[in-house]
Amino acid sequence: MSDVGGRAVLRVRFTTEDLLNVTFASEPLxxxxxxxxxxxxxxxxxxxxxxxxxxxxxxxxxxxxxxxxxxxxxxxxxxxxxxxxxxxxxxxxxxxxxxxxxxxxxxxxxxxxxxxxxxxxxxxxxxxxxxxxxxxxxxxxxxxxxxxxxQWPRIRQSFQADVAWRTRLLAAHGIKACLASTHPLAGWTGSVFEVGMPPHYATGLGGRGLQLMPSPFWTGRPLLAEGPDGPDGRRVLMYPALTPLPLIGPGPAEGALDALLGRTRAAVLQLLIQQRTTSELARDLHISLPSVSEHTRTLRAAGLITTRRDGKAVLHSATGLGVDLLRSGG
Known part of the structure; x- marks a missing residue:
């Protein structure tokens, strides 16, 4: 997936027409x-x-x-x-x-x-x-x-769960929240979508719109590329799927939430109905501190949890969106 673009920020200018012409890919390729x-x-x-x-x-x-x-x-x-x-x-x-x-x-x-x-x-x-x-x-x-x-069934599971989640996010909170959830450093300045990490690349969509494509393998910042219709067609934004391939179980997921987040991330979110520190999460789930940090970073980027520092402790808790997801089962 070639990133159409070295300083430090991806900037994509959206017109009103572009914002109305954002879709999801129908399947992994x-x-x-x-x-x-x-x-x-x-x-x-x-x-x-x-x-x-x-x-x-x-x-x-x-x-x-x-x-x-x-x-x-x-x-x-x-x-x-x-x-x-x-x-x-x-x-x-x-x-x-x-x-x-x-x-x-x-x-x-x-x-x-x-x-x-x-x-x-x-x-x-x-x-x-x-x-x-x-x-x-x-x-x-x-x-x-x-x-x-x-791994194709697991790849499809990750893809479909991510699209289902972000479609729901788009319906509840709009396209800006949906796109901002694709990376922890993603956000908006007016009608410009930004991801604050290198390489630097700035462009506009020119009314052609954007197709969103999650990948369970990609771990970097979103990649902007030409779409299947070439330079004059819709661009494609490849971004990390909410659940990467190694976190998808070999069999069917036990529930919709596990399918969306992976069992460990689903367990993290469930525990964060009550505020917990990074150390408490690691202890309760029997996983390492670096693993907890990566899971909470992804959940935070998706708007499902918030994190704040209290002295030396880092405190995490589920957001209203996260609680809604838990109640609905994904």
Missing amino acids: PMVETAMALVAWQRRDEQSVFGRWRSRVSQEMPGRVRPLLDLLRPDGDNPQFVEPYSRTVDEGLAAVRDAGPQLTADELHRTAARAPGPASWLRALWGRDREAWEQLDGAIRSAYEVLIAP
């Missing part, structure tokens, strides 16, 4: 999630959530996936041709191959400058070398088979 999974594997943030998953992937990932790491870097700011908006892997691979003639020298220079390996394979790819493109095809297929295919 296998090529996009394959790319996001490879990005998540290389990142080092949220270790208490993704650490074990990354270790397992490192053991299972076949060597033929290696070329993809020259294209898909941990910040998610990657060439978009390798992650088309296709509903099946076969359609996606065909779209990747069709993109070959349109790749530019500027894109090659930018991609090679970020790649950890030598640029020879990338130059061959951009030069439409048959063997290089066969390597790319095999790498994508292998990554999909290892990372995505076995």
Whole structure:
């Protein structure tokens, strides 16, 4: 998911028409999630959530996936041709191959400058070398088979639960609250949506609107990219799903709240009907302090809890929205 954009803030200007033309993607897309999974594997943030998953992937990932790491870097700011908006892997691979003639020298220079390996394979790819493109095809297929295919029901569960929650949030509190909940550092200045972290990028939507797409693998700030209709169509905002893949149980969720938040985050929210400190949450749930901090950060960004400092203690409690969610069961 290439971030169309280095200082420190993402700024997206909305017109009235844009605000009325914000929708959610209808389903997760296998090529996009394959790319996001490879990005998540290389990142080092949220270790208490993704650490074990990354270790397992490192053991299972076949060597033929290696070329993809020259294209898909941990910040998610990657060439978009390798992650088309296709509903099946076969359609996606065909779209990747069709993109070959349109790749530019500027894109090659930018991609090679970020790649950890030598640029020879990338130059061959951009030069439409048959063997290089066969390597790319095999790498994508292998990554999909290892990372995505076995987990597809859980990926869909995370996606659908997030969309259901934010649709409810949009209906109750409006589009600004919905978008602000996509990241702890997200907010609004007038009609400008802002996320206060690098890289710097400012743009307007020009009345084309925005499609929201949660990913259970992405852990960084929201990524703004061209949509499936190209430069003149609606943009896409990829953001971290409320429940990342490692927190989704292998079987059906016990309830709607577990499906939405994951069992641990649901348990955190339930405990916060009464105010608790970070240490108390860690003790009551038998999890680490860093894990509690990551869960409360996500719940806070979603507007479900508030946090305040009282001397050395950090106090958390459910908001009215959080209590409503608990009462409704999600």
